Amino acid sequence: xxxxxxxxxxxxxxxxxxxxxxxxxxxxxxxxxxxxxxxxxxxxxxxxxxxxxxxxxxxxxxxxxxxxxxxxxxxxxxxxxxxxxxxxxxxxxxxxxxxxxxxxxxxxxxxxxxxxxxxxxxxxxxxxxxxxxxxxxxxxxxxxxxxxxxxxxxxxxxxxxxxxxxxxxxxxxxxxxxxxxxxx
Amino acid sequence: xxxxxxxxxxxxxxxxxxxxxxxxxxxxxxxxxxxxxxxxxxxxxxxxxxxxxxxxxxxxxxxxxxxxxxxxxxxxxxxxxxxxxxxxxxxxxxxxxxxxxxxxxxxxxxxxxxxxxxxxxxxxxxxxxxxxxxxxxxxxxxxxxxxxxxxxxxxxxxxxxxxxxxxxxxxxxxxxxxxxxxxxxxxxxxxxxxxxxxxxxxxxxxxxxxxxxxxxxxxxxxxxxxxxxxxxxxxxxxxxxxxxxxxxx
Numbered sequence: 001x002x003x004x005x006x007x008x009x010x011x012x013x014x015x016x017x018x019x020x021x022x023x024x025x026x027x028x029x030x031x032x033x034x035x036x037x038x039x040x041x042x043x044x045x046x047x048x049x050x051x052x053x054x055x056x057x058x059x060x061x062x063x064x065x066x067x068x069x070x071x072x073x074x075x076x077x078x079x080x081x082x083x084x085x086x087x088x089x090x091x092x093x094x095x096x097x098x099x100x101x102x103x104x105x106x107x108x109x110x111x112x113x114x115x116x117x118x119x120x121x122x123x124x125x126x127x128x129x130x131x132x133x134x135x136x137x138x139x140x141x142x143x144x145x146x147x148x149x150x151x152x153x154x155x156x157x158x159x160x161x162x163x164x165x166x167x168x169x170x171x172x173x174x175x176x177x178x179x180x181x182x183x184x
Numbered sequence: 185x186x187x188x189x190x191x192x193x194x195x196x197x198x199x200x201x202x203x204x205x206x207x208x209x210x211x212x213x214x215x216x217x218x219x220x221x222x223x224x225x226x227x228x229x230x231x232x233x234x235x236x237x238x239x240x241x242x243x244x245x246x247x248x249x250x251x252x253x254x255x256x257x258x259x260x261x262x263x264x265x266x267x268x269x270x271x272x273x274x275x276x277x278x279x280x281x282x283x284x285x286x287x288x289x290x291x292x293x294x295x296x297x298x299x300x301x302x303x304x305x306x307x308x309x310x311x312x313x314x315x316x317x318x319x320x321x322x323x324x325x326x327x328x329x330x331x332x333x334x335x336x337x338x339x340x341x342x343x344x345x346x347x348x349x350x351x352x353x354x355x356x357x358x359x360x361x362x363x364x365x366x367x368x369x370x371x372x373x374x375x376x377x378x379x380x381x382x383x384x385x386x387x388x389x390x391x392x393x394x395x396x397x398x399x400x401x402x403x404x405x406x407x408x409x410x411x412x413x414x415x416x417x418x419x420x421x422x423x424x425x426x427x428x429x430x431x432x433x
Contacts, residue, residue, distance in 0.1 A: 024196060024199075025303075026305070026371065031201045031219075031305070032305045033213050033214065034217060035201070035219050037212070037214040038219065038220035039306055039310075043284060046226075046227050046230060046231070046284055047280045050234070050280045053235065054231065055256065055276050057235075058234070060241070061245075061253070
């Protein structure tokens with residue numbers, strides 16, 4: 001197989017040698033050796049530089065960037081979760097505070113109502129006492145006044161008797177007459 | 185072509201190899217020529233570019249660093265798609281082939297320069313290297329099982345006497361088609377440019393517009409061809425390598 005290729009190449013080379021005289025520089029086999037030599041040298045150097053120095057550097061940078069982006073996405077996700085949690089906490093706290101506030105308001109309302117009721121009851125009681133007092137006082141005054149009327153009546157009666165009869169009668173007697181039940 | 189081919193400034197003169205320094209090694213002629221000069225130049229340009237571009241190794245790439253990274257990612261993606269994850273072992277080699285051919289093609293676009301890839305011996309050597317490496321990997325990985333590559337699955341037994349020789353021929357023709365594709369594209373394009381440049385020189389002033397306009401358009405096309413051929417050569421390298429590594433048909 002390789003032998004046949006070599007033969008073919010040789011034949012082609014010979015044909016090319018003829019052709020090169022006619023002006024196709026690509027087919028001039030005299031140039032093949034140094035072209036191949038420099039191709040091999042430059043290609044191997046290039047392969048070495050690319051695979052050992054240049055490409056690993058590019059690969060590193062690209063990988064590092066991909067890692068960095070992944071890290072950033074991860075941390076963004078984490079931060080978002082934290083934010084969501086904080087928001088939920090805040091809303092919970094708000095709801096709690098609201099429930100608390102309405103509880104306090106209700107309590108205050110009840111307390112105030114109770115106080116008012118108590119105050120009202122006290123006031124009522126006070127008024128009742130005062131009323132009774134006043135009634136007692138009125139009754140006393142009335143009795144006193146009635147007694148005074150009796151006394152005056154007795155005095156008057158005595159004076160009248162003294163004028164009419166000319167006889168001085170004791171006050172107690174007059175009273176006995178005017179009021180048989182009183183003075184006893 | 186015949187009319188001006190023989191002259192010093194014919195369309196083919198750009199492919200002539202001129203010795204710069206005469207060198208001999210073990211009785212072989214290893215002279216430093218204009219072709220060698222451009223190979224060394226490409227080597228310098230590539231190494232200089234890759235190392236200069238990555239000097240910062242910054243996480244947020246500079247413009248030049250992102251160019252180097254794009255080249256890397258482009259070939260890495262190609263290798264991964266064709267060869268799978270394990271194929272990344274061969275990535276530096278494939279990348280070297282790609283960038284070497286690409287830069288040689290592009291350097292050849294500089295007026296007055298020399299296009300190394302327009303020489304069949306260079307492209308053939310590269311294609312032969314690919315073929316030999318692929319075949320070597322194939323036998324190293326699968327032993328004689330690699331020969332099953334020439335016996336496609338699901339083919340009726342009666343067709344095998346026809347199919348196997350066809351597969352064998354197509355396998356052995358690979359380095360030739362692989363190398364001639366690149367060589368012929370580069371040579372034909374550059375010859376065309378030179379031919380039309382010749383027209384532009386020969387024609388009177390009022391007639392120069394057409395060939396010059398053509399040359400402007402064709403120069404753009406040649407850049408595309410140069411990049412595309414480097415890409416195609418690399419893709420085929422990956423495909424041949426995939427046959428050897430994974431034996432997918």
